[in-house]
Amino acid sequence: MSGWVAVAGLGPGAEDLVTPEVRAALAEATDVVGYIPYVARVAPRAGLRLHASDNRVELDRALHALEMAREGRRVVIVSSGDPGVFAMASAVFERLETAPDFAGTEIRILPGITAMLAAAARAGAPLGHDFCAINLSDNLKPFDLVEHRLRHAARGDFAMAFYNPRSKSRPHQFARVLEVLREECGPDRLIIFARAVSTPDEALQVVTLAEAAPEMADMRTVVLVGNSQTRRVGDWVYTPRGTSVAGAAG
Amino acid sequence: MSGWVAVAGLGPGAEDLVTPEVRAALAEATDVVGYIPYVARVAPRAGLRLHASDNRVELDRALHALEMAREGRRVVIVSSGDPGVFAMASAVFERLETAPDFAGTEIRILPGITAMLAAAARAGAPLGHDFCAINLSDNLKPFDLVEHRLRHAARGDFAMAFYNPRSKSRPHQFARVLEVLREECGPDRLIIFARAVSTPDEALQVVTLAEAAPEMADMRTVVLVGNSQTRRVGDWVYTPRGTSVAGAAG
Incomplete structure (x- = not known):
């Protein structure tokens, strides 16, 4: 099974502002990575590993996600709001730029309701x-x-x-x-x-x-x-x- | 039963980018108003009246929605994307400003994924x-x-x-x-x-x-x-x- 990374926006907080697209990615995921309070918003379930990390380690987090995807895991990086607005999407591409061996990794950016x-x-x-x-x-x-x-x-x-x-x-x-x-x-x-x-x-x-x-x-x-x-x-x-x-x- | 107006963003087009909040408002609505291609995105059902209108009649559409809400109807004004970004939310408040008799109307703005x-x-x-x-x-x-x-x-x-x-x-x-x-x-x-x-x-x-x-x-x-x-x-x-x-x- 081939792995992937989805960089997903959880919206501002309310559950009914999370898009079905993001909900579906979380349902398929094997791993969720992100800043502690955002990972805390994802409901635990059997088969899902949650990797919460502190603020200001965005590039490390991005690399971790890319590495897991290469091992065949399905990884959702969660951001609050929209992942493309002052959030994790840019960090993933920044990391990708300096790690060209991940160039073939399947990546999707899933928009969210920004704050x-x-x-x-x-x-x-x-x-x-x-x-x-x-x-x-x-x-x-x-x-x-x-x-x-x-x-x-x-x-x-x-x-x-x-x-x-x-x-x-x-x-x-x-x-x-x-x-x-x-x-x-x-x-x-x-x-x-x-x-x-x-x-x-x-x-x-x-x-x-x-x-x-x-x-x-x-x-x-x-x-x-x-x-x-x-x-x-x-x-x-x-x-x-x-x-x-x-x-x-x- | 008291009426309301919800100004809702349908997102850019895909169904899985419509928030559950907007979906719920559409499920409760008695009337949907909006520009023809946006109203066409709402599935018809018994008890739901669809009012599609042409472009550039935003203020008339807003007034129509406010009037229906005063009659006790539950009205969703649909916009593409987010209703607050170059869409219907401003038109509703513009109309409200010159029609103060609607000041007591219940209004909600429901965000969407903007283009x-x-x-x-x-x-x-x-x-x-x-x-x-x-x-x-x-x-x-x-x-x-x-x-x-x-x-x-x-x-x-x-x-x-x-x-x-x-x-x-x-x-x-x-x-x-x-x-x-x-x-x-x-x-x-x-x-x-x-x-x-x-x-x-x-x-x-x-x-x-x-x-x-x-x-x-x-x-x-x-x-x-x-x-x-x-x-x-x-x-x-x-x-x-x-x-x-x-x-x-x-």
């Missing part, structure tokens, strides 16, 4: 027009590049979604992000803090940039920022499908 | 780092704003995803988009034309900007453009999770 779209759905439609997704972590890129991209996103009048906004190891950077946003977008721009969407810990907070505080975000939060046209209607926040050119002048 | 992420999964991980999503249609915004955003996205060294790249009514604009991209990103940047992903008509084409031609896209195509670090490994295209600052200088 920003689950969060947007809860808030209304804040990403209803052109938008950017930015990973605020500087583990793998300099913070200057984050700031550079923030300014271009703001000047292009994009709505924005931020992943990994804040962690214990870098508490000050998100304060700087809010500062840059206030400079570029003014105090009245709407910002949404969406924590653990679709889980029992879900919490949503909508404020203006003037009201926003760094403590409103943690590592389980996705942050969404509206464009110049984004507004409230009742409890909802939405960005119109069309837009005036006014926003483009900034 | 760019399904396309990225097929190609590898081209959106594996910071990226933008841009709707190239100028139905609701001036083309100048499209160009303005393209330049900021390129100068921020974002990967990009384009929805609605080309239609019969505006055949020349996508040629201009490619021109702008060549100016900003050079001839070697990778570009992916992903047509009808996850359907029987699926076709994927990976070329450089120098090789790209407007005819490679139509209205069923999502176009993905890499950032300065995006590269091939075997048949795959991926963007590394980290990036040098080199790309940021442009």
Whole structure:
């Protein structure tokens, strides 16, 4: 029997946001590898080996999966959300690039509901027009590049979604992000803090940039920022499908 | 019995990319409304009324759904992909804003697998780092704003995803988009034309900007453009999770 690797997105947390495609791959798998809290979401069963590993060992994890597939095992690498958005898919190809002997391995990427779209759905439609997704972590890129991209996103009048906004190891950077946003977008721009969407810990907070505080975000939060046209209607926040050119002048 | 409106994403086409949450809403619905090809994806059953309408009548469709919900009906508005990404969710809130008598209506937005992420999964991980999503249609915004955003996205060294790249009514604009991209990103940047992903008509084409031609896209195509670090490994295209600052200088 020939092995394979599937890099699968488990969605933001709720079971009813896991696609049937991912469910089917998990049912066929002999091995599941991934970051501890994501592997914990996979129900144990006879014949399925679970390999949970810590954060920041993505390349080792990718190699382990490729090695097991070469031995004929059917391996699912689990990511939260979508595997192609700040998750394991890139790590697998990065590993493959430096290990060409795995070039023949069967690999499939199975999309999932990514956190920003689950969060947007809860808030209304804040990403209803052109938008950017930015990973605020500087583990793998300099913070200057984050700031550079923030300014271009703001000047292009994009709505924005931020992943990994804040962690214990870098508490000050998100304060700087809010500062840059206030400079570029003014105090009245709407910002949404969406924590653990679709889980029992879900919490949503909508404020203006003037009201926003760094403590409103943690590592389980996705942050969404509206464009110049984004507004409230009742409890909802939405960005119109069309837009005036006014926003483009900034 | 009290009515409701659910704005649901059917994903890019394949049945196994429809979430159980959306499936459950369709099972409870009394009415389904949407653009003709999307309503055609919903299986008819006794007690379910299907209301298919043409493109560009989004606000009328939203009002129709809200009116039916007020009469106690359970209405699913179907979108392709994710309802919050260039789809029906914004139209519903736009309609709600000018029809405050519907303020008490129960509304839920149910996320789906959006086209760019399904396309990225097929190609590898081209959106594996910071990226933008841009709707190239100028139905609701001036083309100048499209160009303005393209330049900021390129100068921020974002990967990009384009929805609605080309239609019969505006055949020349996508040629201009490619021109702008060549100016900003050079001839070697990778570009992916992903047509009808996850359907029987699926076709994927990976070329450089120098090789790209407007005819490679139509209205069923999502176009993905890499950032300065995006590269091939075997048949795959991926963007590394980290990036040098080199790309940021442009």
